[in-house]
Structures are given as C-alpha cells and as structure tokens.
Amino acid sequence: xxxxxxxxxxxxxxxxxxxxxxxxxxxxxxxxxxxxxxxxxxxxxxxxxxxxxxxxxxxxxxxxxxxxxxxxxxxxxxxxxxxxxxxxxxxxxxxxxxxxxxxxxxxxxxxxxxxxxxxxxxxxxxxxxxxxxxxxxxxxxxxxxxxxxxxxxxxxxxxxxxxxxxxxxxxxxxxxxxxxxxx
Amino acid sequence: xxxxxxxxxxxxxxxxxxxxxxxxxxxxxxxxxxxxxxxxxxxxxxxxxxxxxxxxxxxxxxxxxxxxxxxxxxxxxxxxxxxxxxxxxxxxxxxxxxxxxxxxxxxxxxxxxxxxxxxxxxxxxxxxxxxxxxxxxxxxxxxxxxxxxxxxxxxxxxxxxxxxxxxxxxxxxxxxxxxxxxxxxxxxxxxxxxxxxxxxxxxxxxxxxxxxxxxxxxxxxxxxxxxxxxxxxxxxxxxxxxxxxxxxxxxxxxxxxxxxxxxxxxxxxxxxxxxxxxxxxxxxxxxxxxxxxxxxxxxxxxxxxxxxxxxxxxxxxxxxxxxxxxxxxxxxxxxxxxxxxxxxxxxxxxxxxxxxxxxxxxxxxxxxxxxxxxxxxxxxxxxxxxxxxxxxxxxxxxxxxxxxxxxxxxxxxxxxxxxxxxxxxxxxxxxxxxxxxxxxxxxxxxxxxxxxxxxxxxxxxxxxxxxxxxxxxxxxxxxxxxxxxxxxxxxxxxxxxxxxxxxxxxxxxxxxxxxxxxxxxxxxxxxxxxxxxxxxxxx
Numbered sequence: 001x002x003x004x005x006x007x008x009x010x011x012x013x014x015x016x017x018x019x020x021x022x023x024x025x026x027x028x029x030x031x032x033x034x035x036x037x038x039x040x041x042x043x044x045x046x047x048x049x050x051x052x053x054x055x056x057x058x059x060x061x062x063x064x065x066x067x068x069x070x071x072x073x074x075x076x077x078x079x080x081x082x083x084x085x086x087x088x089x090x091x092x093x094x095x096x097x098x099x100x101x102x103x104x105x106x107x108x109x110x111x112x113x114x115x116x117x118x119x120x121x122x123x124x125x126x127x128x129x130x131x132x133x134x135x136x137x138x139x140x141x142x143x144x145x146x147x148x149x150x151x152x153x154x155x156x157x158x159x160x161x162x163x164x165x166x167x168x169x170x171x172x173x174x175x176x177x178x179x180x181x182x183x
Numbered sequence: 184x185x186x187x188x189x190x191x192x193x194x195x196x197x198x199x200x201x202x203x204x205x206x207x208x209x210x211x212x213x214x215x216x217x218x219x220x221x222x223x224x225x226x227x228x229x230x231x232x233x234x235x236x237x238x239x240x241x242x243x244x245x246x247x248x249x250x251x252x253x254x255x256x257x258x259x260x261x262x263x264x265x266x267x268x269x270x271x272x273x274x275x276x277x278x279x280x281x282x283x284x285x286x287x288x289x290x291x292x293x294x295x296x297x298x299x300x301x302x303x304x305x306x307x308x309x310x311x312x313x314x315x316x317x318x319x320x321x322x323x324x325x326x327x328x329x330x331x332x333x334x335x336x337x338x339x340x341x342x343x344x345x346x347x348x349x350x351x352x353x354x355x356x357x358x359x360x361x362x363x364x365x366x367x368x369x370x371x372x373x374x375x376x377x378x379x380x381x382x383x384x385x386x387x388x389x390x391x392x393x394x395x396x397x398x399x400x401x402x403x404x405x406x407x408x409x410x411x412x413x414x415x416x417x418x419x420x421x422x423x424x425x426x427x428x429x430x431x432x433x434x435x436x437x438x439x440x441x442x443x444x445x446x447x448x449x450x451x452x453x454x455x456x457x458x459x460x461x462x463x464x465x466x467x468x469x470x471x472x473x474x475x476x477x478x479x480x481x482x483x484x485x486x487x488x489x490x491x492x493x494x495x496x497x498x499x500x501x502x503x504x505x506x507x508x509x510x511x512x513x514x515x516x517x518x519x520x521x522x523x524x525x526x527x528x529x530x531x532x533x534x535x536x537x538x539x540x541x542x543x544x545x546x547x548x549x550x551x552x553x554x555x556x557x558x559x560x561x562x563x564x565x566x567x568x569x570x571x572x573x574x575x576x577x578x579x580x581x582x583x584x585x586x587x588x589x590x591x592x593x594x595x596x597x598x599x600x601x602x603x604x605x606x607x608x609x610x611x612x613x614x615x616x617x618x619x620x621x622x623x624x625x626x627x628x629x630x631x632x633x634x635x636x637x638x639x640x641x642x643x644x645x646x647x648x649x650x651x652x653x654x655x656x657x658x659x660x661x662x663x664x665x666x667x668x669x670x671x672x673x674x675x676x677x678x679x680x681x682x683x684x685x686x687x688x689x690x691x692x693x694x695x696x697x698x699x700x701x702x703x704x705x706x707x708x709x710x711x712x713x714x715x716x717x718x719x720x721x722x
Contacts, residue, residue, distance in 0.1 A: 031261050062264025063399035065308050069385040095719040126381045144246050
C-alpha cells in the first residue's frame with residue numbers, strides 16, 4: 001500500500017483497501033523489420049520516463065504464449081502494435097479488445113498463428129482478461145532494418161500522449177505535463 | 184463451431200495416369216508457430232505426394248554482415264519471438280569458437296538452466312495448446328455426467344464459450360474421426376489439463392527470467408558465458424518453481440501422453456502415421472560435468488532406422504549442406520552453411536518455398552525430440568517401439584514428454600552443481616579474456632533446441648561479421664525437395680497417411696503438428712483481413 005497516493009490513503013478507512021490497479025503497457029513487434037517494431041520502439045521510449053508506480057512497461061518482442069505471464073498480472077492493459085488497417089502510413093488506430101472480437105472473420109486467423117490477441121483471449125481461461133486497449137500504428141515499411149520510417153518515427157510522441165490520455169480517463173492521478181517534458 | 188476446412192482448404196482435381204487424384208491445400212496450417220502451407224495429393228484415400236511451403240521470407244542473416252560480431256547474439260535472438268533464447272545460445276556458442284573463448288562451468292550451468300525452463304515451456308505448450316485438440320473431441324465435454332466440482336467448472340467454462348460463440352482456441356478445427364477420443368471423462372480431464380498447463384508454462388517463462396533478467400527476450404547469454412553472477416536467492420526461487428513444473432510433468436504430462444498414446448491412439452502408433460525417412464540427427468547438448476564427457480542428449484546420426492539394432496554414427500558437421508533448387512533463392516549448388524547466401528529470386532521456376540533444404544551427407548533428416556531419444560536409445564521410447572509402435576506422430580509426442588522429464592531432472596543436478604561452484608574461490612561465469620573480437624576467424628555454434636538441431640555459423644573479417652548462417656530445426660523438418668528430388672521430412676512423413684474424406688484431412692495436420700513447426704514466426708503485425716479496422720482510425 002505504500003505506493004497508493006496520499007489523498008486516497010487519507011480517505012481510506014480500516015479494511016477499505018484501495019489497492020491501485022496494475023497497469024501494463026505492452027509494446028510488441030519485431031525490431032528487425034523496421035515499422036513492424038514500432039511497439040518495441042515506443043515501449044523503449046516509455047521505459048526512459050518516470051511513470052507512476054502502478055504502471056509497468058514491457059517490451060514484448062514477438063512472443064505469443066510467452067506473454068501470458070505478463071497479461072494475466074494486469075488489470076488494465078495497453079498494447080502498442082503495428083496494425084495493417086489500410087490507412088496512410090503513420091495512421092493511428094485505437095480500439096478496446098472487446099470491439100474487435102465481434103468483427104466477422106476478424107483477428108483470429110492473423111498472420112502469426114498465435115498472436116497477441118489470441119493470447120489475451122486465452123488469459124480468460126485461467127483467470128481474468130484485462131481491460132485492454134490496442135493502440136495501432138499503420139506501418140510504411142516492413143523491410144529488414146532496425147530503424148523506423150520517418151513517418152512512423154514522428155508519431156512516437158503522439159502515441160505516448162494518447163496512452164497517457166487513455167489512462168487519465170481512469171482517473172489516475174499523475175502529471176501528464178511533467179512526463180511530456182521528458183520526451 | 185467454426186470449421187477449419189471452410190476457412191483454409193481449397194481443393195482441385197488433377198489428372199494423373201488416367202485416375203483422378205485430388206489435391207488438397209491447407210494454408211495456413213493453424214495451431215503452429217509461424218506460417219506454413221501444406222499441399223497433399225490424395226489417391227484411394229491415402230496421401231500419394233506432398234509439398235511443404237514456408238510462405239514467409241526469412242533472411243535476417245543478411246543484416247548481420249558488417250556488424251560487430253558480439254551483436255549477433257542480440258540480433259539473432261530477435262529472429263523469432265518464440266525461440267529467442269535458443270538463437271542467443273547458438274549464436275554465443277558460434278562466437279565462443281570464433282573468439283577462442285572458454286566458457287567456465289558456472290556460465291555453462293546458467294546457460295543450461297535458462298534452456299531448462301525453455302524446454303518445459305515449449306513442450307507443454309506444444310502438447311496441450313497446439314496438439315491435444317487434434318486427438319480429442321472437445322464437444323464431448325457437454326456429455327460429462329460426473330460430479331467432480333473442478334471438472335464441472337471446466338464444463339461450465341467451455342459451454343459458456345460455445346454459447347457466446349467465442350470459441351477460440353477450440354476452433355477452427357477439423358471434424359473428429361474414428362481415432363478421435365470422444366469419451367467425456369477422458370476429454371474433460373484433458374481440457375482441464377489444457378487449462379492447468381497455461382498456468383504452469385506461464386510460470387516457466389518467469390523461471391527463465393530469473394537468469395535472463397527479463398521476459399520475453401532474455402538478455403544474459405553472451406560470448407564467453409553469461410552476464411550476471413547468481414545469488415542464493417535466485418537458486419532457491421528457481422528450485423521452488425521447478426518443483427511445481429516437475430510435479431506437473433511427472434504427474435500430468437507424462438501420464439497423459441502415455442495413457443492417450445498406448446490407449447485410444449495406439450492404432451495410430453502401430454500404423455506409424457507420420458514416419459518419414461527414418462533418418463535422425465542430434466548435435467548433442469547439455470553437459471553433465473565440467474569436461475562435457477557425458478551429455479543429457481548424446482550426439483549422433485541414424486540413417487534408415489532399424490529398430491531391431493539401432494546404429495548410431497558420430498556427427499560430422501562438415502557433411503551438412505543446403506540445397507536451394509526448390510527454394511526462392513538465387514540458384515546455387517548445395518553448399519555448407521559457412522558459404523550460404525540469402526539472395527532471393529521470387530521468379531524461380533519450380534520453387535515453392537522460402538525454406539532451404541538442409542541435408543546431412545546428402546540425406547534428408549528428422550531433428551527434434553524423436554531424433555534425440557532414438558539417438559540416446561532411451562529405454563522408454565525403445566519400449567514403445569518394442570511393443571509394436573512405429574516411430575511417427577504418436578511416438579514423437581511420447582519422446583517429447585520423456586525428454587522433458589530428463590531436462591527437469593537435469594535442472595536439479597545443475598542447481599546442485601551451481602551451488603557448489605558458487606562456494607569456490609574464484610567462481611567464474613564468463614571468460615573475460617576473450618571479449619574482444621579477433622581480427623578474423625570462424626566458428627560454429629550448435630544447440631539442441633526444443634524443436635531440434637540448431638546451428639549457427641559465423642565468419643569474421645576485420646573484426647566484423649563477414650558471413651552468417653543459421654540452420655534452424657524447422658528448416659530440417661519442413662524442407663522442400665533437394666536437387667536429387669528427395670522430399671523433405673514433413674513431405675515424406677505424409678506419404679501414405681489415411682485421408683478417407685478429402686474434406687477432412689485431419690491426419691495431415693496431426694502429422695505436421697507432431698513436429699512442432701516454427702516457421703519465421705518473426706512477424707507480429709495485426710493484420711485483420713477485414714476493412715472493419717478502419718472504423719477505429721483516430722488520426
């Protein structure tokens with residue numbers, strides 16, 4: 001409880017345990033395929049920042065099942081990944097995972113046969129499925145390279161800003177402006 | 184329930200010798216890691232010919248050329264999101280040889296323990312999450328009439344999924360056939376273990392992170408050894424977590440595999456579904472002692488298995504070549520991996536895959552658990568064969584379970600050794616004398632990864648990488664035909680497989696999945712194949 005902010009600790013009475021939600025920001029993708037790695041690049045930027053104690057940033061690479069240990073520990077999950085949605089390079093998409101599960105012939109047969117969304121859905125079998133938001137970025141290049149394309153690279157600060165906005169909705173108390181100074 | 188065939192199977196009739204043969208394409212094969220297409224030609228209810236295609240390009244080696252050799256362990260660990268540590272290890276071993284580094288026993292023990300966790304993780308996922316659904320009819324759960332509280336909870340969960348039509352991961356699937364287990368008590372127990380296995384292997388990833396520093400993509404294996412000294416807490420934590428893994432392996436995984444394999448699936452074992460060439464290769468791995476006199480997995484080659492008297496020859500890695508006749512690479516004669524290249528030619532006539540065709544002594548080989556356990560002449564595997572099982576899909580599953588136990592047992596020994604080493608004065612985990620790259624040199628790194636024999640080859644010139652090649656386990660198994668028209672192991676192992684109903688080629692996917700394919704699972708993009716995603720565009 002030491003990490004709960006002061007005001008809520010003051011307001012809480014005995015037995016009224018307000019333990020903070022565990023928030024995980026998970027950047028995924030392949031670092032060797034330029035924009036495919038945008039989630040990894042964004043996660044690496046976030047790791048340099050000072051974040052509230054309940055927020056954990058994880059760079060998930062291209063693991064599938066291996067992320068189960070991370071996903072099942074989260075109450076709230078934000079996934080950053082490249083998304084092919086047909087928009088211009090650098091376009092940003094945002095959706096809750098429940099929204100795409102109702103998509104006909106949607107994600108469940110995606111390119112990688114056991115992908116991040118499948119694994120999130122499996123987490124429900126052994127406990128809870130975290131409330132999940134996906135922040136997707138339309139890639140320009142999937143060529144072999146460890147650099148992002150300029151269009152996608154330019155969007156990293158905006159992606160981070162959107163994630164902070166997203167988490168602020170949940171009334172988490174910390175200073176966004178303070179963090180933005182660090183970018 | 185979704186139906187695998189409506190999604191992925193295309194058929195066409197082809198004329199061959201006056202008879203009608205039927206060609207079935209399965210693209211993609213689901214519940215594997217990566218992207219694989221299988222085409223089979225079926226005649227009189229049996230597979231007559233087969234083609235295996237890796238449909239994603241993998242040429243990461245090209246981007247290593249010109250880099251500092253020490254970067255190789257990091258970059259190659261990003262080849263694949265599933266088996267990153269195996270590449271890190273094989274790469275570090277190639278550098279060990281090229282740099283002349285001698286890994287201290289302490290460093291080797293920690294490397295082994297990382298891989299120990301990897302084995303349990305990989306093999307449990309393979310059996311429960313990727314394969315079990317090939318052999319059980321999940322829908323039989325609805326007929327469970329017992330009163331066991333835990334099992335009733337499983338029944339509620341699965342029935343709930345079906346009701347909400349959210350049936351991943353149970354679908355897509357093929358229809359059950361005469362070999363499918365439909366007994367409600369057996370099926371519900373298997374599904375309970377499916378769910379339990381999810382928890383156990385999630386924990387195995389955390390075990391690897393004790394040494395690897397993070398998960399996924401561990402960071403600790405480098406040329407010369409490992410990067411961080413262990414403390415007693417790490418050893419204790421690993422041992423406590425290992426107890427839980429060992430319990431599951433011994434009390435659930437092995438009994439499940441044996442009761443299915445020697446019970447309802449025995450006819451498939453006797454039939455030898457998924458046999459192939461009966462040539463096996465193991466590079467050998469995991470020292471039991473500092474000198475490496477004895478290995479957990481011995482090295483060896485078996486050509487044309489004779490179960491009555493298994494002849495194992497020593498491995499000579501100079502006999503490895505890769506053919507590209509049917510692969511989308513620039514034409515080249517078969518070459519040793521030291522001289523391999525990655526120049527694509529997508530217009531090449533007759534080519535049908537991005538996978539090259541590795542051969543040992545110009546023969547197509549199987550690598551992986553079955554190869555390792557036959558080379559080791561493991562009594563339990565030989566016992567199954569002695570009772571009439573022919574090496575194939577079922578024995579392959581058994582071999583995988585048996586070697587998981589070998590690895591778990593070895594982990595306890597490695598922890599004991601590590602504790603002893605830690606108390607010695609001058610305890611070392613890394614050869615710091617050989618950290619700087621040599622002016623020039625070459626090295627090969629071999630590792631028996633969970634999926635099989637993995638090799639990395641490096642050439643160094645002017646302290647930079649001059650050439651780099653990795654020959655991964657699934658390349659051996661999923662290879663296409665070679666310049667002598669010899670089929671790869673997947674292809675050969677499908678010949679004769681019964682496909683009585685061309686609309687339901689369930690035996691084809693049973694064979695393929697028994698190998699635990701992992702093909703270029705290096706891409707992670709969300710590609711929904713639908714325009715729906717556009718409505719979520721925000722800017």
